[in-house]
Amino acid sequence: MTAEKQALAGGMANAGAVFRRGALVERPAPRNARALHACLVALKEHGFDAAPTPVGLTADGRERLTFIPGDVALPPYPHWAMTNAALASVGSLLRRLHEAGAAVAVDPRAEWPRDLADPEGGTVLCHNDVCPDNVVFRDGRAAALIDFDLAAPGRPLWDIAMTARYWVPMLDPASAAAAHPPGLDAPARLRILADGYGLPRKERAELPGVVGQATEVCRALVARRVADGDPVYLRALAERGGWERWDRLRTWLADHRETFTAALLN
Structure with missing residues (x-):
């Protein structure tokens, strides 16, 4: 069964285009996605586990990353x-x-x-x-x-x-x-x-x-x-x-x- 898609709030350029599906986030991929994903993987290998882990790219130009649970402050900031x-x-x-x-x-x-x-x-x-x-x-x-x-x-x-x-x-x-x-x-x-x-x-x-x-x-x-x-x-x-x-x-x-x-x- 496919997890239900949930829109994530926030952002300017990607507002309304970022979704959570279970343990993953799907969002528009930047042009340099492959190089950026390589850096994110390398950062994790060097001990920085405080960023999303890339999972892959879709055929329609979106990226999949692991979802990081927690609280995110949106304006007006609490x-x-x-x-x-x-x-x-x-x-x-x-x-x-x-x-x-x-x-x-x-x-x-x-x-x-x-x-x-x-x-x-x-x-x-x-x-x-x-x-x-x-x-x-x-x-x-x-x-x-x-x-x-x-x-x-x-x-x-x-x-x-x-x-x-x-x-x-x-x-x-x-x-x-x-x-x-x-x-x-x-x-x-x-x-x-x-x-x-x-x-x-x-x-x-x-x-x-x-x-x-x-x-x-x-x-x-x-x-x-x-x-x-x-x-x-x-x-x-x-x-x-x-x-x-x-x-x-x-x-x-x-x-x-x-x-x-x-x-x-x-």
């Missing part, structure tokens, strides 16, 4: 996902990914997506989209990462910066209020994420600047998708305050850079 302990566990989980990834050879011939990839490149597979929607929790702690569609080789520090954007969040208060609980202390939370990861001092000093760089890459992605007439991004831009929001965010990051650096180093 308080349980934004605790300091939850944040520290995200940092720890990301460190595990990068430590295992350092031993995994990434196929340089594959068409790794450039949308959110590190513009400076690198050799470690970065997830690039560790937002709350893509982290599975158990008992209040980050237990696994899902949705590696935007993964690409880069610097681990880049992945930390992208993660900080979503989890601290590295957003001005007006922007953060759209999906996050009120009253989050951004400088203190950036320190908690870095501590959870075990980030060395030199990279802590560099992190606020890389967050700014990552924010510009995210803005450029939105601009490309809007210029192409993508309805998902057009709607999101309109609902989130248009380009004024991005201008406000750029100014806020610049104005608070010294505060973030002090929080990370002192």
Whole structure:
């Protein structure tokens, strides 16, 4: 008997196209699925068991992966996902990914997506989209990462910066209020994420600047998708305050850079 198909919520590009069927998840396969699946298998062989295991590809362009049970926070993000302990566990989980990834050879011939990839490149597979929607929790702690569609080789520090954007969040208060609980202390939370990861001092000093760089890459992605007439991004831009929001965010990051650096180093 075939297990009943259950739609899974969340996501932007694949919204409404991801289903669970028993112990498996079926979703649209990325163009680089074979190379990505090889990396996911290798990560597991090197001790990172906190990602879906690829099962195969279908003839109609979908991938099958193991389903990871647990809780996933969707916007507006609940308080349980934004605790300091939850944040520290995200940092720890990301460190595990990068430590295992350092031993995994990434196929340089594959068409790794450039949308959110590190513009400076690198050799470690970065997830690039560790937002709350893509982290599975158990008992209040980050237990696994899902949705590696935007993964690409880069610097681990880049992945930390992208993660900080979503989890601290590295957003001005007006922007953060759209999906996050009120009253989050951004400088203190950036320190908690870095501590959870075990980030060395030199990279802590560099992190606020890389967050700014990552924010510009995210803005450029939105601009490309809007210029192409993508309805998902057009709607999101309109609902989130248009380009004024991005201008406000750029100014806020610049104005608070010294505060973030002090929080990370002192």
